[in-house]
Amino acid sequence: MAADRRLLVQISRLYYEENMTQQQIANKLNVSRMSVSRSIQKSKDENIVKISIDYRGTYPDLEERLVRKYGLKEAVIVESVNDKSLKEQVARAAAYYVENCIRPDSTIAVGWGTTIRKVADFVSETSKRNLLFTPIIGGHGKSELEIHATSLAFYLAKKTNSTPLYLLAPAFVNSVAEKELLLKDSYIQAVLRQTSEANYALFSLGCPLTDTTGIQNSGYFSASDLEQLHMEQAVCDLVSILFLNRSGKQCCKSITDRSIGILPEALKKIPVKICVVAGEGKREAVKAAMMENYVDVLVTDHETGTFLSKQ
Numbered sequence: 329m330a331a332d333r334r335l336l337v338q339i340s341r342l343y344y345e346e347n348m349t350q351q352q353i354a355n356k357l358n359v360s361r362m363s364v365s366r367s368i369q370k371s372k373d374e375n376i377v378k379i380s381i382d383y384r385g386t387y388p389d390l391e392e393r394l395v396r397k398y399g400l401k402e403a404v405i406v407e408s409v410n411d412k413s414l415k416e417q418v419a420r421a422a423a424y425y426v427e428n429c430i431r432p433d434s435t436i437a438v439g440w441g442t443t444i445r446k447v448a449d450f451v452s453e454t455s456k457r458n459l460l461f462t463p464i465i466g467g468h469g470k471s472e473l474e475i476h477a478t479s480l481a482f483y484l485a486k487k488t489n490s491t492p493l494y495l496l497a498p499a500f501v502n503s504v505a506e507k508e509l510l511l512k513d514s515y516i517q518a519v520l521r522q523t524s525e526a527n528y529a530l531f532s533l534g535c536p537l538t539d540t541t542g543i544q545n546s547g548y549f550s551a552s553d554l555e556q557l558h559m560e561q562a563v564c565d566l567v568s569i570l571f572l573n574r575s576g577k578q579c580c581k582s583i584t585d586r587s588i589g590i591l592p593e594a595l596k597k598i599p600v601k602i603c604v605v606a607g608e609g610k611r612e613a614v615k616a617a618m619m620e621n622y623v624d625v626l627v628t629d630h631e632t633g634t635f636l637s638k639q
Contacts, residue, residue: 333376339367340377387630393637394626398618401600401625408630418606419446422530422627425602426484430528432457437464437523437590438484439531439567440477440499443604447530448483459490462523464531464567465589466497477567477589495519497588499568500549504585516588524594529601533613534565553583564613566622569595574612576619592622600624611635 335357342348342356343364350368354361371377391403404425406417426447430436438444438461461484463477473479478494485492497516501507510516536557549557557571560579564572570592571580578592595601603623605614611632617623618636628636 336367336371336374336376339364340371343368344377387633390630390633390637394633397637398623398626399621400618400623403633404625404627405630405633406628408632414606414629415443415446418604418627418629419443420450422447422602422604423450423452425625425627426451426530427454430459432459434527435460435462435522435525436484437462437526437529437531437595437598438477438481439464439529440480441475441532441534443532443606444480444530445475445483447604448480448487451484451487454488457488457490459485459488460493460522461485461490462493462519462526463495463589464523464529464595465569465587466495466499493519493522495523495588499588500583500586501588502586507586507588510588520590524590524597526598527600529595529598530604531567531602532604533610533617534568535609535613536562536565536571537612538609549583556580556583564616566592566617567595570622572613572616572620574616576616596620596622602627604628606632608632615639 339353339357342353343350348356350361350364353364357364368377372379385407387405391405394400394403394405404421406421408414409417436459440463461481463481465477467473467476467478474483478492478496481492482494484490495516497510501510536554557580560571561573562571562580563574566572567589568584569587569589570578570584573579601623602625603614603617604627606629608631614623614626614628614632615636618626
């Protein structure tokens with residue numbers, strides 16, 4: 329009936345255009361709030377109200393496919409742009425996730441590298457949330473201190489007015505014996521223990537076969553180490569405490585046996601592991617890491633997400 333349609337239109341206008349609450353509409357029209365609620369639903373059912381969502385720059389369907397395919401808790405996909413700004417785009421998205429999804433009173437284990445440095449740059453300065461940032465691995469080189477895990481833990485803590493822990497040890501030592509000696513230090517033991525018990529992990533991935541810049545600049549890998557990474561086809565550098573091949577299986581163990589960081593199984597047990605990657609060169613790396621359940625929240629670009637959804 330025309331009168332019925334008129335009421336539906338009237339209620340819809342007040343609700344969607346005038347932004348009135350259902351109770352305000354009920355008071356204005358002298359009807360029950362339940363009647364208003366039913367009219368709003370009926371208006372949608374009869375196409376009086378047609379809701380459209382602007383999906384530009386977002387990819388909910390792709391995100392849901394990745395969640396289902398790899399058993400993720402969440403996927404965050406950003407628009408693919410030119411390579412120079414791609415890392416910046418995913419870093420901004422990851423920073424937003426850190427600010428809005430990490431609960432107060434949490435411990436966050438932090439990886440190393442330029443991507444996580446950019447995430448830290450984009451994290452807004454916030455009031456104290458009683459967070460604790462801890463490094464996953466020791467200092468990762470003799471230069472570029474700003475991308476060491478300990479430096480990034482400090483920087484993130486400073487940005488969020490929180491607390492950092494420092495792992496005052498190199499990322500790698502020359503021998504297992506030297507590692508065992510360092511691990512006897514009670515302070516190093518305490519930091520590694522707290523990192524292993526973190527609520528969240530925040531890290532990126534490297535791919536030794538396609539991008540050796542970070543590894544070479546670290547100063548910790550010998551020529552024979554680099555040769556071994558290539559010989560064993562290490563496609564994924566997971567915070568340099570673990571290397572994986574294309575099948576997702578551990579490789580180059582003689583290298584990681586010399587690393588000063590938490591154990592891979594400790595990383596896997598951290599409840600929410602946030603992996604931030606972008607670009608074609610990281611696709612095999614993130615695929616291997618997800619195959620072995622080292623990722624719970626993936627922050628990446630659209631083209632990488634599309635690649636992963638088709639594997």
